[in-house]
Amino acid sequence: MKLLRYGPPGAEKPGMLDAEGAIRDLSGIIDDLSGAALSREGLARLAALDPASLPRIEGQPRLGIPFAGTRNFVCIGLNYADHAAETGAQVPKEPIVFLKSLSALCGPTDDIIVPPGSRHTDWETELAIVIGSVTTRVSEAQALDHVAGYAVANDVSERDWQNNRGGAWDKGKGFDTFGPLGPWLVTKDEVPDPQALDIFLDLDGQRMQDGNTRTMIFGVRTLISYVSQFFTLHPGDVISTGTPPGVGFGRKPQLFLRPGQTLRFGIAGLGEQQHRTIGVD
Structure with missing residues (x-):
């Protein structure tokens, strides 16, 4: 479904x-x-x-976040070896876990706000795991039993705040509209292998990201089990599983978002999103 x-x-x-x-x-x-x-x-x-x-x-109504009740918006950093390489980071020995603000959530066609004064807003197309039942300290063998389905996500990031402004990554990750989800929740019966999904992102019609979930360092089962060791996951919680290479921060020269651009991105079988970028005073 x-x-x-x-x-x-x-x-x-x-x-x-x-x-x-x-x-x-x-x-x-x-x-x-x-x-x-x-x-x-x-x-x-x-x-x-x-x-x-x-x-x-009838018609084409706005689509919102495809499910409700999210308590934890969990993100995984540097989960593709080639993405780690393009950013100059070492491949992690364990999953890098951080929480993204719930106020970052937005729908699959909502405008993405480039924060005032930002010059380093970037994109990260990701596979999102949607939790369907209370999940605490589960094994990898049991992990998929707790999945409702999957969705397209984007861990939009302001790199200056993330890397240069002190403290944790959360500062650059939690701005309003920095967590679009959708267009829909695809139930897990329609995704027989979450480690075999093509991912792409186009900026103003130019392909920037072109990857596949098979190159994840830590797979879906591992991530669910690992995260559930530290805190309980609830129905509607999200684990955004990291991004393949092609982000603006890793390009030479670097390329970042500015108001007035169009982002289109998606995952095979899970649908596509399209957004305008806008500025605010």
Whole structure:
């Protein structure tokens, strides 16, 4: 299934895509795509529905974050050896874990705000793991049992704040709109191998990132197990698994985002996002 939330910010309704790509309204079935709706049992109930029996939404409404209830937005740093090399960093011996602000979350077509005074805002297309059940100290063998599905993410980063302004990476990672997710949550039954997915990003029509999740240093099972040793994950929590090479920071000469540009990025089978970059006073 491809599950989503549509409507104005703060007033999104749950929905699913039918076989023709039309949005079908789920608000008569569930309150939201959160909590128990993301569990194995909750997803099975939704999968048993006939989409044709649900109201069809006409037009092209805004898509929001495709699920709700996120408590932890976990990111993994330097999880592709070739990305570590392009940034001049050593390959980590264990996953690098940091938390991204929940206020960074935004929908798959919302504008991305280049922070005032920023000259080093960068992109990082990533596979996002969406947790479906309470997850504490699980083994790698059990890890996928706790996954609701996957989504496209981007760990947008302001490199000056991340690297040069003191303290942890979080400073450069948590600006508003720096965590777009979507366009939908693809349930794990449609992703038989999360370590075989092509990833891309285009900036103003020019290909910048072109990678595959098979080159991750630490795979999906490992990351879920590893993170769950340190804190409990809940339904709707996200683990963004790191980015392949091609970020602006690693290019020669370096290239960063400015207002008025278009980002298009996606992952095979999981959909695409497209954003304008804008400035604010």
